Amino acid sequence: MKYISFAASLVLLIALQIGLNSCNPSPSSTTLPGSWDKLGDCQADPRSGAVGFIINGICYMGTGFNYELAGQTGTPGRLKDFWKYDPTSDTWTRVADFAGSARSGAVAFALNGKGYVGSGTDDGLNPLSDFWEFDPTVGTKGKWRQIADLGYSAAAGDTNVIKRYGAIAFTVKNRSFVGGGHYISDLKDLWEYDQVNNEWKPAPSIGGSKRQNGFVFVINDIAYVGGGTDNGAYAKDFYKFDVSLLNPDGTGAAWTALNGLTGKDINGNAIAQPRPRELTTTFSIGKYGYVTCGSAGSVVSDTWQYDPSLDSWLQYFSFANNTPVTGAARSSAIGFSVGDFGYLVAGGAGNTKYDDCWKFNPIGIEPDNK
Secondary structure: OOEEOOOOOOOOEEEEEOOOOOOOOOOOOOOOOEEEEOOOOOOOOOOOEEEEEEEOEEEEEOOOHHHHHOOOOOOOOOEEEEEEOOOOEEEEEEOOOOOOOOEEOOEEEEOOOEEEEEEEEEOOOOOOOOOEEOOOOOOOEEEEEEEOOOOOOHOOOOOOOEEEOOOOEEEOEEEEEEEHHHHHHHOOOOOEEEOOEEEEEOOOOOOOOEOOOOEEEEOEEEEEEEEEOOOOOOOEEEEEEEEEHHHOOOOOEEEEEOOOOOOOOOOOEHHHHHOOOOEEEEEOOOOOEEEEEEOOOOOOEEEEEOOOOEEEEEEOOOOHOOOOOOOOOOOOOOOEEEEEEEEEEEOOOOEEEEEEEEEEOOOOOOOOOO
């Protein structure tokens, strides 16, 4: 594993999710369930604030920030290289560089076999609204093309575009949404991308708080949104988004409040939950969602499983306790899942950036490192 120093930057984690069924073990001792295995390091430069999406079981990852490059004369610190990761062979291959400006704090999602990346900040810390589509089937490295800027809606007679960084993005039932983040102030608006007509349609605003650097995971076509900050304070509320409750015109009560990350149940009794945090890594496996790492005043490494049937959390083993290889607490890492396993790549902590890659097994037993 290699690492480098970096200066503070605006970063975002997009969480990307694909999962199949898995078991939910119950700890029978003080040992927490689950296990992490150290995989081969990513071939790309260490970075945080990158984005990623999944197409046909392959993870595509790129952009982000690398402070060492920013210190080199004439070299920007934000990145535009893109890579694909095959979890079956644990191999990384470089694909076509991102065609937009280099950036960090962007968002990404996949829809109908194509990947989409947009928003974020450039090297001048300017918020961005442009969006780009990646087609992995063109040539050997894929191809990028620019699409409508976020917020462009010709059908509504609205040609305004909305710059931002630190947003969230997700796809449910073959429909993709982007919202929240920060531009001048924190935001909670939500937009759906119309792939056929290449435009963005307004959707019901994100439930609860305004949310910068929040987290999202998808379980059975329901999106679960929480975390982040609202005007500098950690957001504790937690919501689910059911796209089936949307009306044809995009209106409808699709957001439902769940038990927030307050450390208490609805009766005020103390319960086990993750601390409120931002820049969190997420993925989903089967009928459960998982959060790990992030910033909760300082970087953390704890891992938690969310059970939507109970609206409750269960703590899992942290890779920071792994043997014989220990993982470092961090924020702004990429998370994704393929089959019965979750994955975590890159991220940063203080003046350190990472390029390591980890595999999470929810039914594993530690020590299980290979």
